[in-house]
Amino acid sequence: xxxxxxxxxxxxxxxxxxxxxxxxxxxxxxxxxxxxxxxxxxxxxxxxxxxxxxxxxxxxxxxxxxxxxxxxxxxxxxxxxxxxxxxxxxxxxxxxxxxxxxxxxxxxxxxxxxxxxxxxxxxxxxxxxxxxxxxxxxxxxxxxxxxxxxxxxxxxxxxxxxxxxxxxxxxxxxxxxxxxxxxxxxxxxxxxxxxxxxxxxxxxxxxxxxxxxxxxxxxxxxxxxxxxxxxxxxxxxxxxxxxxxxxxxxxxxxxxxxxxxxxxxxxxxxxxxxxxxxxxxxxxxxxxxxxxxxxxxxxxxxxxxxxxxxxxxxxxxxxxxxxxxxxxxxxxxxxxxxxxxxxxxxxxxxxxxxxxxxxxxxxxxxxxx
Numbered sequence: 171x172x173x174x175x176x177x178x179x180x181x182x183x184x185x186x187x188x189x190x191x192x193x194x195x196x197x198x199x200x201x202x203x204x205x206x207x208x209x210x211x212x213x214x215x216x217x218x219x220x221x222x223x224x225x226x227x228x229x230x231x232x233x234x235x236x237x238x239x240x241x242x243x244x245x246x247x248x249x250x251x252x253x254x255x256x257x258x259x260x261x262x263x264x265x266x267x268x269x270x271x272x273x274x275x276x277x278x279x280x281x282x283x284x285x286x287x288x289x290x291x292x293x294x295x296x297x298x299x300x301x302x303x304x305x306x307x308x309x310x311x312x313x314x315x316x317x318x319x320x321x322x323x324x325x326x327x328x329x330x331x332x333x334x335x336x337x338x339x340x341x342x343x344x345x346x347x348x349x350x351x352x353x354x355x356x357x358x359x360x361x362x363x364x365x366x367x368x369x370x371x372x373x374x375x376x377x378x379x380x381x382x383x384x385x386x387x388x389x390x391x392x393x394x395x396x397x398x399x400x401x402x403x404x405x406x407x408x409x410x411x412x413x414x415x416x417x418x419x420x421x422x423x424x425x426x427x428x429x430x431x432x433x434x435x436x437x438x439x440x441x442x443x444x445x446x447x448x449x450x451x452x453x454x455x456x457x458x459x460x461x462x463x464x465x466x467x468x469x470x471x472x473x474x475x476x477x478x479x480x481x482x483x484x485x486x487x488x489x490x491x492x493x494x495x496x497x498x499x500x501x502x503x504x505x506x507x508x509x510x511x512x513x514x515x516x517x518x519x520x521x522x523x524x525x526x527x528x529x530x531x532x533x534x535x536x537x538x539x
Contacts, residue, residue, distance in 0.1 A: 173258065174271055180248070181275045185241025192233045195224060200229075217301055224298035228419065230443045231287040236478060238279050239451040242272065243474055246459035255460075265517070269456065276452035284445040295420035326350075331363075340364045343376065346403070347463045357384040360401065375402045409509060436492040439499045441505065443485055450510050451511050457517035 201222055207213040213221070249255040258268075319330050332343035346358040359383030378401040385395020418437050421429075426438040458474045484505045491497035 173263065173298050174274075177245070177249075177271050177277050180245040181242055181272070183241075184245040185238045185275075185279070188240045188244070189234055189237025193226070193229060196229050196233055197226070211237065220301055221298060224294045224301065227286055227290040227294040231291060234279060234283055234286075235444065235447045235451055238276070238448055239455050239478055240471070240475070242276075242452055242455035243459050243471060246272075246456060247461055247470070250459065250461045251444050269453075269517075272452055272456050273311075273449070276449050280445040280448040283448055287441045287444045292420055292422050295416060296422075299416065299420050301385035354385065354387050357381075358401065358403070360382075377402050432495050433493050435499055436489045439492065439502045440485070440489050443502055446506050447485070450481070450506055450513060453510060453517060454478070454481075457513050481505075484509075509515070 173299040201218070204213055204218045204221055208215040208218055246255070249258070319455035321326055326349045328345075330345040331341045334341050341363045344358075344360050344363045348356040350356065358378065358381060361375055362380070363378045379399070381398055381401060383396040383398065383401070384393060385396070413424070419432055421434065421437070423438070423441060426434045426441070429435070429438075454477060455474065458470045458477075461470060485502060487499045488497060488505055492499050492501065
């Protein structure tokens, strides 16, 4: 029992420290991305930190398996380099017993990841969607930043506004530029503008007042100039892939079970896969942690991380194939079985070698006779 608590404490402490560092790295990267979107006007600056807060339960199911994998690798690697594992083996602790000790914290972490990915993360992402929707409804001019030129999502449009009145919800001195596929340019300039409809269930129109429309080709004389007192232009918002993915990840797990959509089915199997990843990487870390004083405990860290990345990339690629319908959902579980088999083969390599070698010696003796 003392050995059990000692090894589990080493694994938990190291895994928690690594996971915290990885979470800070991921959160910092996302924060930089959201701040960049906020500076471009794609995201309200008032909700940036709330977006990060609601995304943390979604980050953790991806960060925790890697942190636990590195934690087990470093914790057991230290036992090997400090010759503690030699003493543990000399005291009669078998490899089977060591596997059981390692799997205990692995199952606890797996249950935590299952709770996060099946319950906590979808609920948090659902609240994030509500936050983003309310932010867009409260600021219908979120696509405009006063005094700044802004590009559209397709990089074929540019908008500029001199000022924005928060109380009247109007824009003053607005300039819109659209680049057509045939090379022509449509330039609209107006003294003021407002949204004619703020109902999210109906299309929105930008109503321009007192302006000029320039339509033609740059550098040519064949263009048209049209003055207008009132001019309306529909507002179309492009949905990014990450927004679509967010909608799928925000669905409750029970809704995914009842759905027949290929995307929902792939998302369901992905959620069920993450707790299994923890168990598989625990075996991988145990198999790759064996080292000696000369090699050091960091020798196998790089190949181990590469193996982990190949594992996660394989699952992600198969999920994409399931979403497209080119592969059945069982393909995701085949990947788990393959990497679990690889981990067990590395872990039991010496035992398999001892079993095979006597068989070969017996076969040679029989042939010699």
